[in-house]
Amino acid sequence: MNYQKEQIKNALTLHQINTNNYKTNLYAIFLATPLKRENVTLDALLTAVLRRGTKNLPTQEQISQKLEMMYGASFDCGVEKTGDNHIMKFYLETLSEEFLPKPEKLVEESINILLDIIFNPYTENGCFKPEYVESEKQNLKQIIEAKIDNKNKYSYDRCIEEMFKDKPYGLYKYGYIEDLEKITPEELYNYYQNLIQKCKIDLFCSGIINNDIKEILSKNENIQKLQERNPEYIVNNETTEIKEKQEPKVVEESMQVTQGKLVLGLDINNTEENSRFIASVYNAILGGGANSKLFQNVREKQSLAYTANSGYIRVKNSIFIRCGIEIKNYQKALDTIKDQLKEMENGNFTQEDIKNSKELILSSVEGITEEQDTEITYYYGQELADRFISIEEYINKIKEVNKEQIVNLAKTVNINTIYFLKD
Template sequence: MNYKYINLKEGVKLHTIKTEKFKTNLIAIFITVPLTRENVTKDTLIDLILHRGSKNYKTQEEINKRLEELYGAVFDYGIEKSGDNHVFKFYIESINDKYLNDDNEVLKNSIKILSDIVFNPIIKKGEFDEKYFETEKEKLKQIIDSKIDNKDTYSYYRCIQEMHKGKVFGLYKYGYKIDLDYIQNTDLYERYEQIINTGKIDIFLSGNIGDEQIALVKNDKNISKLQNRVAVYNVQYGRSDLVNSETIKEVSESMKVAQGKVVIGLNISEKRENTSFVALIYNMILGGSANSKLFQNVRESQSLAYTISSRYLKPKNNIFIKCGIDIKNYEKVIQTIKEQLDDLKNGNFSEEDIYNAKNTIIASIKGISDEQDTTITYYFGQELSHQKSNLINYAVEIGKVTKKDIINLANRININTIYFLRD
């Protein structure tokens, strides 16, 4: 695997990942803008409208028929919150021409379709297509309402919301229904132009590619028209903007559920250079695997849960513990979890635990290049945090972490919020 990038324009980068492992080529366009209360709903609506059709592929039907002709090229899109940024993501995955015996020029056409959807929408008199604007507004209402459908993701979002109340990171990534009553089509198009002209644009091309394929992107009609820009976005330094205190915010909410969901938000108040590497190992020992303290003590020895795990959120330097429990066991579960956090503070874990945690993390790093989308996600993460670590350096940094580092970090970690969804 060979990763490179070139600046197509100031603020517009083309990243290439050359690999012959896959049957497919994957093209991705990411546009990063700062996340704000003002624009969060507008941005999602734009994302939805774009997928409906472009100047050259006017309807979904037209897009889909064209993709089918290209041997079922798959178009995907979405919008994500990444730290204090909102990221528009568009992908097309299509079969490498090598495996097809006609001259369909699948890659060439895939790039053409993707760039048209993103950069060449149907615009009439400074507005998006009226029908698309109205139907996608309705759809977005339903999407926003649907956040309660999955109790796991809902509880996770609610914990983040409570923990980061009043800050942009606490916003719901799809926005708010109330905004939809006020958004005007003209304003929305203005916002679109602002995104295209000031957002950070990263284009990824992964597959069996060479100069010829790179030229396809460079010379693409829509892409070559992009302006130079000083891209406006938030660099992710991986620092928390919360202050640790001894008081824990406890929030509980009732719904008709058979199982209670607990999400605990931990804050890390540490700014050292290697914090994210130490935090990854801390998290692995706490709740990152079947060997972790949480899995062993909450699930295996006390049968209190089926799922229990923790994840490290690097952009905010937070850790979230999630579990599904019998509602009457709440106190016992919280007590057990607190004991595990104290164990880590007091150094009650072994060198073997550290060794195993490192093994697991290094194995997952080595596996990244075996998946096209994961490789792109990795390099995009590096890009947003202004790091230039390749996969090998990353593994080396993990290897350097010591028990002392982990204990130090553990003592800079506090429970900030406990969220409980119950009946």
């Protein structure tokens, strides 16, 4: 296998993916910490402040210039929710040394810059530079306010928020303006120092790498300073998500739109080990592609929608149905969707549907190794769910799913939340 992982100093997990499918090497560091209302905004702000400067490259301009000299290496960072964890993600992508117009050493330099950005930030008087914190607060404020700009994304986020009200997964990954305003540079720096001693740290290196990464890490001062730890984070997988059956919650919201957005959040009340493979196939039949029940019945047969699909969120054992519809068609579209859920429970789908849906899933699973960040995300997902399964095994598990299992799972599916954005 081209994937290996090992512990460095009980503080960091190193994952190496050796592949020559790409012209680039991709390095990623992920910091994971439990999602909490009091921390989400701090996490989002911290990620933004860290990219502003390091002790060696104190300004963003200097970082960018350095990366440009490395043939346009690109740095990116952001926050994501994965289950009940908040993940701060930092990526650096460079050309592989093999494709440079003239020989240069980029691997060690890349890893050192990435580590510096996270563990050796620029400080003044033992604290983050107040100017950096202030301007990132302003920026983050605009990002939070811009939540409404993309109506598709907004309605999806709002449905999740309502479905997981007062639970970690319902939190907005960028945080909240009222919390943001109160954060001081000192508070942020204290939070940071505490966080990096406790959080889970994973480093991924993917591409054509002939260097010994462990040796590079052992020489790096930032790594030498890291404390050993039992990282604080939450393990989420299908067996950990216990649901209660309840009447669907209906939420309607008005905005200036010509197209309505209908989002349904579904609970899967099945905590059996490996039910995630059954749920994947169930979801693909329901709303996975152009052959799915939703696409065929909501869009094609009745012309009720331009988009109609569903997605399975493995870590929360939930499914979200998303449609863009004409506002006046709300009831008709909702009834049609409910009919499709009933059809699934009654087993009104064919072996052909199952086969098609498996093909759809398998082609995306087989494509994992063709995109560098997707491959990293796959292995990191396994790391957080605390269960390792190779891509080959994954494929076999999907192939094994049968109709009876899908119908049994369908009987445990309940609508939790119906969200509608209208004019």
